[in-house]
Amino acid sequence: MIEAWSAADVRAAEEPLLAAGVPLMERASFALATQVLRDLRARRRSVRGARVALLVGAGNNGGDALHAGAYLARRGVAVTAVLVAERAHAAGLAALRAAGGRVEALHEAPERLGGVAGDVARSDVVLDGLLGIGARGALRGLAADLVRVLDAGPRPWVVAVDLPSGIGVDDGTVPGPVLRADRTVTFGAAKPGLLLPPAAHLVGELTVVDIGLALRAEPAVRRLEPADVGRAWPVPGPGDHKYTRGVVGVVAGTSTYPGAAVLAASAAVRAGAGMVRYVGPPAVGQAVLAVRPEVVTAPGRVQAWALGSGVPVGFGTAQAGRDEGQHRRARTALAEAAGRPGSPVERTVPAVVDAGGLDLLEPTSPPWFVLTPHAGELAALLRRRGEDVEREAVEAEPVRWARRARELTGATVLLKGSVTVVAGMDGTYAQADAPAWLATAGSGDVLAGVLGAMLAARSADVVGRPALSAEVASATALMHGLAWRRAGQGGPVAALEIAGAVPAVVADLLPRG
Numbered sequence: 450m451i452e453a454w455s456a457a458d459v460r461a462a463e464e465p466l467l468a469a470g471v472p473l474m475e476r477a478s479f480a481l482a483t484q485v486l487r488d489l490r491a492r493r494r495s496v497r498g499a500r501v502a503l504l505v506g507a508g509n510n511g512g513d514a515l516h517a518g519a520y521l522a523r524r525g526v527a528v529t530a531v532l533v534a535e536r537a538h539a540a541g542l543a544a545l546r547a548a549g550g551r552v553e554a555l556h557e558a559p560e561r562l563g564g565v566a567g568d569v570a571r572s573d574v575v576l577d578g579l580l581g582i583g584a585r586g587a588l589r590g591l592a593a594d595l596v597r598v599l600d601a602g603p604r605p606w607v608v609a610v611d612l613p614s615g616i617g618v619d620d621g622t623v624p625g626p627v628l629r630a631d632r633t634v635t636f637g638a639a640k641p642g643l644l645l646p647p648a649a650h651l652v653g654e655l656t657v658v659d660i661g662l663a664l665r666a667e668p669a670v671r672r673l674e675p676a677d678v679g680r681a682w683p684v685p686g687p688g689d690h691k692y693t694r695g696v697v698g699v700v701a702g703t704s705t706y707p708g709a710a711v712l713a714a715s716a717a718v719r720a721g722a723g724m725v726r727y728v729g730p731p732a733v734g735q736a737v738l739a740v741r742p743e744v745v746t747a748p749g750r751v752q753a754w755a756l757g758s759g760v761p762v763g764f765g766t767a768q769a770g771r772d773e774g775q776h777r778r779a780r781t782a783l784a785e786a787a788g789r790p791g792s793p794v795e796r797t798v799p800a801v802v803d804a805g806g807l808d809l810l811e812p813t814s815p816p817w818f819v820l821t822p823h824a825g826e827l828a829a830l831l832r833r834r835g836e837d838v839e840r841e842a843v844e845a846e847p848v849r850w851a852r853r854a855r856e857l858t859g860a861t862v863l864l865k866g867s868v869t870v871v872a873g874m875d876g877t878y879a880q881a882d883a884p885a886w887l888a889t890a891g892s893g894d895v896l897a898g899v900l901g902a903m904l905a906a907r908s909a910d911v912v913g914r915p916a917l918s919a920e921v922a923s924a925t926a927l928m929h930g931l932a933w934r935r936a937g938q939g940g941p942v943a944a945l946e947i948a949g950a951v952p953a954v955v956a957d958l959l960p961r962g
């Protein structure tokens with residue numbers, strides 16, 4: 450698992466060490482220089498004579514870049530520091546000069562911007578040390594101008610120092626120009642903005658360097674890795690039978706959108722549900738059975754629901770494909786699963802609420818409900834609860850709006866997108882496990898089905914400790930991405946094939962022995 454701490458928590462952890470004279474910047478810059486040497490060796494035959502440009506801002510982030518530049522200069526690298534602010538880290542500057550590095554004081558001659566940017570672009574590696582955790586708002590002034598010019602030209606290999614300068618350190622926003630990094634070397638711990646969209650797309654490969662910080666607070670954002678999923682995946686034991694493994698109830702699809710039912714039910718079967726009950730129009734049930742004869746269509750108890758995929762509700766405009774029967778079935782399931790008065794207690798179970806199901810929710814829901822909107826659906830859900838927000842605003846600040854939806858609805862919120870953000874009761878997760886090939890019609894229905902199976906397998910645990918829903922949802926997003934990799938082999942894939950790849954991915958992930 451990768452864990453990320455806020456800028457304030459990182460500073461609080463640094464303070465006692467700095468007070469005790471622990472050389473944090475030396476540790477950080479040495480690790481940075483070592484990584485740059487590795488990158489240089491991978492990219493050219495000899496380190497000696499390689500060209501490295503340092504983009505240096507006014508603070509300690511620039512200091513890291515300057516000290517790393519000094520190490521590199523001593524290894525025979527031709528290092529040029531480009532200063533963009535009146536101030537620059539004095540000790541770092543002295544170290545670089547002493548090691549034979551060159552200094553280009555761009556702030557003293559801003560008219561040289563074009564020429565300097567051209568030189569920077571011809572470097573073997575560029576270190577972005579403009580801003581670190583001291584960033585406030587978008588890059589300003591000459592730093593912003595330089596990044597804009599560099600962005601427009603040919604791209605050298607960029608290593609971001611601590612983080613790509615100008616991203617929202619704690620919220621992953623991209624309020625202005627940012628130089629996209631090929632690698633980010635971050636110190637002490639990852640920062641939330643490195644994991645959260647949209648900034649996460651500017652980070653490149655993430656290297657976390659241990660500089661000895663003791664971070665005591667809870668991490669602000671977590672990202673699960675495959676081994677975490679392997680450890681958490683429900684593995685049946687000798688005493689299990691299909692009911693203990695969990696029955697998933699699927700209320701999905703209509704005669705207009707039968708495919709969603711087929712995809713969600715297939716995915717639940719493939720993810721290892723003990724049994725899948727399809728609840729819906731008989732003709733859709735037949736379509737499901739034609740693909741997955743394991744599914745049953747008889748009514749009965751379930752341990753979790755997957756509701757709403759392919760069940761449009763269509764407020765106002767999109768009325769096509771409405772099916773009042775499906776709305777009624779979904780509403781009944783939602784009420785029972787929430788434990789509304791009058792429902793048998795054993796019917797209080799987790800529920801995945803997808804697509805049209807989001808329009809059928811009561812104003813508030815229990816935290817063992819996992820809502821799975823994409824940005825447009827989240828914006829609509831928020832508008833219905835009084836927020837003035839459009840899809841674009843959700844895309845610009847996904848974590849803010851996912852958390853807001855969690856507050857307003859009470860449910861766990863899994864916001865789909867190129868990075869999936871999960872806002873849960875005791876924390877936030879961000880999963881970036883597949884490229885845009887995964888964005889294919891029906892892929893969200895598969896996610897809903899897999900998540901239904903996961904929640905059914907841990908039904909009582911999730912209702913008893915609803916904070917677990919977020920972790921289960923994140924693990925499912927990761928599994929979804931891995932299944933794409935397996936099914937698509939790096940290229941396009943059909944949604945049903947993603948479901949089909951789940952068993953092999955699970956088998957690979959489970960601990961051996």
Ligand SMILES: NC(=O)C1=CN([C@@H]2O[C@H](COP(=O)(O)OP(=O)(O)OC[C@H]3O[C@@H](n4cnc5c(N)ncnc54)[C@H](OP(=O)(O)O)[C@@H]3O)[C@@H](O)[C@H]2O)[C@@H](O)CC1
Pocket residue numbers: 463467473474475477478506507508509510511513579580581582583584585586587588589590592610611636
């Ligand atoms: N503490 C330690 O020992 C360790 C710290 N470490 C390193 O220090 C980094 C944090 O350093 P930091 O606190 O000096 O802040 P930093 O990010 O360099 O920027 C502050 C400067 O930027 C300016 N500025 C702000 N916003 C701006 C904007 N939008 N556009 C333009 N300028 C802007 C701001 O100017 P002001 O707004 O105050 O005028 C101020 O001068 C951290 O990320 C890590 O790399 C490691 O070495 C490990 C040990």
Ligand SMILES: Nc1ncnc2c1ncn2[C@@H]1O[C@H](COP(=O)(O)OP(=O)(O)O)[C@@H](O)[C@H]1O
Pocket residue numbers: 823864865866867868869883884885886887888889890891892893894895896929
């Ligand atoms: N740019 C992207 N990169 C990677 N994954 C994406 C991207 N866009 C969407 N996805 C993923 O693709 C799936 C699409 O789900 P959804 O929008 O509900 O589609 P559908 O309703 O057609 O099934 C989600 O899991 C989402 O996280």
Ligand SMILES: [K+]
Pocket residue numbers: 510577578579580581609610611612613614
């Ligand atoms: K930086």
